[in-house]
Amino acid sequence: MTTAISNTTKFDAAGFEALLAERAGEPAWLTERRKVSWQAFEAANWPSSKDEEWMRTDIRLFKLDAFKPTAGVPVAIAGEQPLLSHGVDLGGRVESVNGAATLSELDGEIIAKGVVFGSLSEAVTQHGDRLQKAFDREVVSPTYDRFAMLNDACWTGGVVLYVPKGVRIEKPLHAVSRLSGAGATDMTKTIVVLEEGAEATLLMESASTDAESAGLHNGTIEIVVGRGAKLRYVNLQNWNNRTWHFAHQKAVVGKEAQLQWTIGALGARLAKVNQRVALAGADAEAQVNGVMFTQGKQHLCYNTHQHHEAPYCRSDLLYKNALQDSSRTVWRGMIQVDEAGQRTDAYQRNDNLMLAATARADSIPGLEIEADDVRCTHGSTSGRVDDTMIYYAMSRGYTRQEAVRMIVTGFFQQVFDRITIDSVREALGEAIGQRVQDLPNQ
Amino acid sequence: MSEFIPVGPITDFADPSSTLVEVDDESVALIHAAGSFYALDDVCTHDGGPLSDGPLHEDENPPAIACPRHGAKFALTTGAALTMPATQPTRVHEVKVEDGQVLVKLTV
Ligand code: FES
Numbered sequence: 001m002t003t004a005i006s007n008t009t010k011f012d013a014a015g016f017e018a019l020l021a022e023r024a025g026e027p028a029w030l031t032e033r034r035k036v037s038w039q040a041f042e043a044a045n046w047p048s049s050k051d052e053e054w055m056r057t058d059i060r061l062f063k064l065d066a067f068k069p070t071a072g073v074p075v076a077i078a079g080e081q082p083l084l085s086h087g088v089d090l091g092g093r094v095e096s097v098n099g100a101a102t103l104s105e106l107d108g109e110i111i112a113k114g115v116v117f118g119s120l121s122e123a124v125t126q127h128g129d130r131l132q133k134a135f136d137r138e139v140v141s142p143t144y145d146r147f148a149m150l151n152d153a154c155w156t157g158g159v160v161l162y163v164p165k166g167v168r169i170e171k172p173l174h175a176v177s178r179l180s181g182a183g184a185t186d187m188t189k190t191i192v193v194l195e196e197g198a199e200a201t202l203l204m205e206s207a208s209t210d211a212e213s214a215g216l217h218n219g220t221i222e223i224v225v226g227r228g229a230k231l232r233y234v235n236l237q238n239w240n241n242r243t244w245h246f247a248h249q250k251a252v253v254g255k256e257a258q259l260q261w262t263i264g265a266l267g268a269r270l271a272k273v274n275q276r277v278a279l280a281g282a283d284a285e286a287q288v289n290g291v292m293f294t295q296g297k298q299h300l301c302y303n304t305h306q307h308h309e310a311p312y313c314r315s316d317l318l319y320k321n322a323l324q325d326s327s328r329t330v331w332r333g334m335i336q337v338d339e340a341g342q343r344t345d346a347y348q349r350n351d352n353l354m355l356a357a358t359a360r361a362d363s364i365p366g367l368e369i370e371a372d373d374v375r376c377t378h379g380s381t382s383g384r385v386d387d388t389m390i391y392y393a394m395s396r397g398y399t400r401q402e403a404v405r406m407i408v409t410g411f412f413q414q415v416f417d418r419i420t421i422d423s424v425r426e427a428l429g430e431a432i433g434q435r436v437q438d439l440p441n442q
Numbered sequence: 443m444s445e446f447i448p449v450g451p452i453t454d455f456a457d458p459s460s461t462l463v464e465v466d467d468e469s470v471a472l473i474h475a476a477g478s479f480y481a482l483d484d485v486c487t488h489d490g491g492p493l494s495d496g497p498l499h500e501d502e503n504p505p506a507i508a509c510p511r512h513g514a515k516f517a518l519t520t521g522a523a524l525t526m527p528a529t530q531p532t533r534v535h536e537v538k539v540e541d542g543q544v545l546v547k548l549t550v
Contacts, residue, residue: 049492056490061464242467269467297467 011064011154013042019069019154023121027128033135037142037152044146056330056362057272057301062244067185067216070099070156082176083427084203084236091171092117097209098184099157099177110169116162117173120189123160131160134191139222140248144274147246151187151218158188158219163198165226172201172421179208179215179243188219194229194257201232201421208240208267215243217268223251223259227281230258234424238431239267241296247273255281255310262289262419264428265300266435276305279313279341289415290319293408293432294327294359301330306348308341308371317348320415322408322432323359332364335378337371344374352382353411355404405436446538446545455479455544460507462494465546470535472546473507473518475500480518481535481546482507488514488528 009015016038020031046062047054085093092106094117101119110117116127124131142152159175177186186206194200208215217239225231231251239245245268253259265271277286286306294300306315321329333348352361363380385407393403409429416425449463449472458475462484469484471494484494491511499506499515506515506524514528521534536547 058469058485058490058492060462060492061467061469 009068011067011069011150015069016153019156025125027124027132029132030124030128030135033142034153037149038154040143041146041149041153044149046146053303053332054272057270057299059270059272062270066214067183069154070185070187080207082174082205082207083238083431084205084234084424085172085174086423086427088174088203088423089171090174091169092173094118094159094175095178096157096176096186097178097180099155099186099188101157107171110171113167114164115167115169116160118160120158120160120191121156130162131191134193134222134224137222137224139224139250139252140220144248147218148220148248151189151220151248155187155189157186158190159204160190161192161200161202163194163200163229165195166197167195168199169201172203175202175204177204177206179206179213179217179239180210182213184213184215186215186217186219188217190219190221192221192223192231192233194225194231196227197229198226199230203234203421203424205236205238206267207238208243211240212242213240214269215239217243217245217247219247221247221249225251225253225257225259227254228256229254232260232421234262234264234421236264236427236431237267237271238264241267241269241298243268245271245273247271249274250276250278251286252278252280253284253286256283257281257285259286260289260420261286262424263291263302264431265290265292265302266431268300269298271300271302273301274303274305276307277315278307278309279315280309282310283312284310285314286316287418288315288317289418290317291412291415291428291432292319292321292329293435294321294329295324295435296327297325298327299330300328302332304331304333304348306333306335306346308335308337308344308346308374310340311342311344313341314345315347318415318418319350320353320412321350321361322353322355322411323361324355324436326356326358328360328362330362330364332366333378334366334368335376337369337374337376339370341371342373344371344376346374346376348378350380351411352380353408354382354384355408401436405433408432408436444548444550446536446547448543448545450544452539452542452544458498458500460494460496460498462492463546465535465548468548470546470548471507472537472544473498475505475518479537479539479544481537482516482518482521483533485532486511486514486516486528487523487530487532488512493532
């Protein structure tokens with residue numbers, strides 16, 4: 001196969017044509033969809049600080065021209081060992097570099113049950129019709145903003161997981177996306193569909209192959225948890241600190257279904273993520289766990305949304321952030337309860353641990369409630385590391401760094417306790433431990 | 443170690459004007475006013491407003507720029523917060539002109 005996309009290709013009309021030419025094997029409905037989204041992208045402006053959602057997240061230094069649509073010929077890159085799969089007996093795995101799949105494996109017995117797990121690019125050519133329904137559902141709106149439009153027009157990578165009715169997958173599935181080289185792009189869509197009564201655990205993580213190259217991730221994640229189904233989903237964002245990360249993520253949780261969604265956000269120069277959960281059927285349940293650790297000049301902005309559309313649903317969100325240096329986090333959380341959402345039980349909380357006086361954390365919780373019989377609570381705290389605790393630990397023979405590491409680990413313990421997958425807890429603890437530096441005296 | 447980094451030819455920056463420039467991954471407001479160049483963090487210390495988008499008050503004493511968001515003024519020479527709602531100074535950086543090029547050195 002010849003590659004129409006060269007190193008000099010940009011995200012412009014010619015670059016888009018080259019991308020289409022390269023993906024000529026895709027179903028017609030998808031090509032058409034890409035074209036519509038590309039037109040919308042060309043007509044739209046980037047969000048600016050005038051938009052409420054972007055007021056605290058400045059992207060004026062983001063230049064799309066510094067990045068190129070990914071060439072379609074995958075090159076396997078020996079990256080570091082993935083963190084989340086360490087010591088785990090996996091049922092399947094997918095790896096990609098710069099948005100192109102380099103590896104895809106799934107146990108034969110899982111395949112035999114009708115499960116589909118692999119690269120979305122391959123799946124759209126093999127299971128195009130079934131996937132068209134998932135695309136048409138537009139769990140994430142392709143016109144939400146200019147990033148969503150660009151993603152819908154130009155995605156190359158991503159993962160699909162489809163679990164048929166009543167099928168339970170015991171072994172976790174794992175996917176890792178890597179960015180390699182300056183100007184590299186990871187433009188991905190992840191689609192997860194669990195049919196009625198299905199069960200699965202999906203671990204996804206990202207990494208950069210070096211610390212210096214500026215990369216771009218622009219992704220969407222669309223999850224549908226069918227009636228009575230159970231999904232445990234972990235997403236660890238561990239790019240290098242020069243990567244721009246933009247994401248729209250949404251899960252729709254059906255009647256009596258359960259979702260446990262854990263997010264780890266450690267990397268990126270700037271991240272702007274919309275993470276939404278819709279409780280769409282009665283008695284649905286969602287637990288959302290977030291762990292963020294920032295340093296240097298990182299800026300991570302997470303907008304979370306818990307939408308109670310049906311009665312008797314429970315949602316419980318806990319985000320814990322620790323900040324070093326002059327890094328900044330922004331969390332805006334919204335609990336929305338529709339009129340139909342009677343007997344809702346919803347909770348959201350964000351705690352921040354400031355490890356430096358120059359770090360800054362903004363927490364903006366919100367409630368929008370139209371039902372009259374609900375229990376909705378929210379909270380947020382921000383605190384400095386307690387000097388007397390450090391002093392005490394040092395008097396017992398620990399170094400300052402060890403003391404800080406212990407305090408940070410203790411701070412995260414509450415959210416770690418909620419994570420039911422051992423390897424994930426360990427991997428997050430490990431990754432954070434590696435990033436803890438000595439605290440400046442202040 | 444920070445060093446002087448070129449941000450563009452002097453002709454790119456009219457007098458008076460304020461422009462957002464990128465210096466070593468940071469947003470810097472580069473201001474050209476009454477024949478002098480000034481560089482400040484492009485981040486208002488009140489609530490992160492983009493200073494380079496705000497109005498210049500180069501004739502005042504001291505010369506200042508105002509945040510477009512809620513109007514806090516900052517001194518061009520020192521970065522001092524001159525009016526509410528900002529209370530903390532913003533960082534100022536060194537600027538020089540050499541061979542028609544403007545260069546900025548970040549204060550660390
Ligand atoms: S953000 Fe600048 S004055 Fe409020």
